[in-house]
Amino acid sequence: MKQTPLTAKHRALGAKMVDYAGFEMPVQYAGVLEEHNTVRTKVGIFDLTHMGEFEVTGPGALNTVNHVTTNDASLLKEGEIQYTCLTKEDGGIIDDILVYRTAGGFWLVVNASNAAKDYAWIEQHLQPETQLKDLSDELTLIAVQGPKSAPLVEEILGLSLTDLKNYTFIEVTYEDVRLLLSRTGYTGEDGFELYFPNALAEKLWDECLAKGEKYGVEPIGLGARDSLRLEARMPLYGNDIGEDTSPLEAGLTRFVKFDKGHFIGRDFLEKQKEEGVQRRLVAFTMIDKGIPRQGYPLVNLEGEEIGAVTSGTHSPTLDHAIGMGYVDVAYAKADTEIQVQVRKKLARAKIIKGRFLA
Amino acid sequence: MSEQLRFTKEHEWLLVKGNIIRVGISDYAQNELGDIVFVDLPSVGDQVEEGEGIAALESVKAVSDVYSPVSGEIVAVNEALEDSPELVNESPLDAGWIVEIEVEGVAQTGDLMNKQEYEAFVKGV
Numbered sequence: 001m002k003q004t005p006l007t008a009k010h011r012a013l014g015a016k017m018v019d020y021a022g023f024e025m026p027v028q029y030a031g032v033l034e035e036h037n038t039v040r041t042k043v044g045i046f047d048l049t050h051m052g053e054f055e056v057t058g059p060g061a062l063n064t065v066n067h068v069t070t071n072d073a074s075l076l077k078e079g080e081i082q083y084t085c086l087t088k089e090d091g092g093i094i095d096d097i098l099v100y101r102t103a104g105g106f107w108l109v110v111n112a113s114n115a116a117k118d119y120a121w122i123e124q125h126l127q128p129e130t131q132l133k134d135l136s137d138e139l140t141l142i143a144v145q146g147p148k149s150a151p152l153v154e155e156i157l158g159l160s161l162t163d164l165k166n167y168t169f170i171e172v173t174y175e176d177v178r179l180l181l182s183r184t185g186y187t188g189e190d191g192f193e194l195y196f197p198n199a200l201a202e203k204l205w206d207e208c209l210a211k212g213e214k215y216g217v218e219p220i221g222l223g224a225r226d227s228l229r230l231e232a233r234m235p236l237y238g239n240d241i242g243e244d245t246s247p248l249e250a251g252l253t254r255f256v257k258f259d260k261g262h263f264i265g266r267d268f269l270e271k272q273k274e275e276g277v278q279r280r281l282v283a284f285t286m287i288d289k290g291i292p293r294q295g296y297p298l299v300n301l302e303g304e305e306i307g308a309v310t311s312g313t314h315s316p317t318l319d320h321a322i323g324m325g326y327v328d329v330a331y332a333k334a335d336t337e338i339q340v341q342v343r344k345k346l347a348r349a350k351i352i353k354g355r356f357l358a
Numbered sequence: 359m360s361e362q363l364r365f366t367k368e369h370e371w372l373l374v375k376g377n378i379i380r381v382g383i384s385d386y387a388q389n390e391l392g393d394i395v396f397v398d399l400p401s402v403g404d405q406v407e408e409g410e411g412i413a414a415l416e417s418v419k420a421v422s423d424v425y426s427p428v429s430g431e432i433v434a435v436n437e438a439l440e441d442s443p444e445l446v447n448e449s450p451l452d453a454g455w456i457v458e459i460e461v462e463g464v465a466q467t468g469d470l471m472n473k474q475e476y477e478a479f480v481k482g483v
Contacts (some may be wrong), residue, residue: 028392031393031395032392032417032418032419032420033393033395034393036418115393178370223392223418223419224418226419227418227419256454289396289398290396290398291395291396291416291421293420293421313418313419314395314416314418316395316418321396342398343398343411343414
């Protein structure tokens with residue numbers, strides 16, 4: 001199992017450690033509920049060093065990125081970020097990633113569990129005059145998330161973040177080292193992600209905890225990361241999206257740009273868009289008691305199976321159960337009542353539009 | 359009180375009162391599960407077989423079944439858990455009990471672990 005430069009810190013903080021995508025990572029420190037609420041009301045810090053970062057440079061960099069992703073990277077100005085998917089010819093999602101437009105090309109931030117697969121795929125589809133480099137082993141990633149994240153990061157880095165918009169990034173200097181700071185996250189809260197050389201990891205982590213004490217900062221594990229992203233209705237690769245689902249089925253159509261020209265999977269997705277999808281990823285809240293879990297059948301009010309749950313939990317913020325799953329399109333409209341087979345019982349649920357949180 | 363408890367390798371405890379057996383989960387088990395947010399209880403009157411799932415403990419992250427350590431009839435469920443599932447975390451051996459099962463005859467718990475044996479067992483897990 002790989003470790004991050006912060007593994008010793010997590011152990012010292014009493015974290016429960018698990019194997020996640022081949023890394024020994026903290027799943028919880030004080031407890032998932034407390035950590036979840038800390039990010040919603042104060043500020044939390046996450047070690048996300050397991051995520052992968054690739055650099056794409058050279059005159060062919062834009063062509064390569066636009067060839068392997070569904071969104072249009074030519075729309076990005078330097079300092080801007082977009083969410084996008086890597087898709088196969090059959091429209092299946094290889095990964096969902098972030099693309100950063102840098103001075104010299106692009107940065108791709110990819111899921112840990114897919115990093116090796118993504119690298120091989122992109123390398124195989126490199127366009128002429130493009131260089132691809134894996135930076136993952138050199139970089140530490142700390143996310144600072146929550147309503148108090150801006151004052152904390154401002155204090156640590158000694159700058160104002162008022163002008164840093166969502167999905168943009170800047171380069172900043174800390175201890176004479178260049179860091180990349182983006183206003184991004186996976187929690188539904190205001191937040192930042194800091195990418196920097198491993199040598200700074202322990203110092204920056206400790207500084208976040210020390211300077212954040214007055215804001216009630218806490219370290220946050222992967223358990224709360226999952227419940228936070230689900231409340232924010234953000235899909236998780238491996239649960240809600242994967243190689244057997246297309247971006248259109250997953251409701252990610254706005255990240256697929258057909259007018260940019262060719263990209264891998266375009267032909268299939270264009271056809272699927274014309275014909276319409278058969279199933280849709282939906283979000284639902286439970287009406288009856290019971291918590292939906294991945295794999296539980298979704299059935300209509302007549303008891304016929306119409307899909308399956310892909311993610312579910314008890315929402316700590318809303319204090320009731322929520323979930324996501326694929327259903328036959330006939331049941332995808334907001335306010336449609338469906339049922340979840342929770343072990344031996346059927347529990348009613350309602351499809352919702354938009355986020356779970358107000 | 360906890361001296362009277364008998365533990366299974368599945369991290370449940372039993373408290374025998376004649377032919378009524380109260381069942382809960384151990385402190386080790388609640389700690390492993392994390393914050394319990396919902397307890398799916400059986401109904402009073404349900405007949406259960408040894409090894410059958412009788413309740414489900416839901417944490418934010420996952421669901422875990424509680425298996426019946428005996429065969430018999432559910433004669434009581436801890437209704438306090440419906441509104442306060444966190445009792446399983448806060449008081450696993452007492453206020454966080456889950457069900458009571460009535461067995462035929464006198465329950466045999468001789469092959470289960472006492473507290474000291476269970477603590478040694480957990481250290482080896």
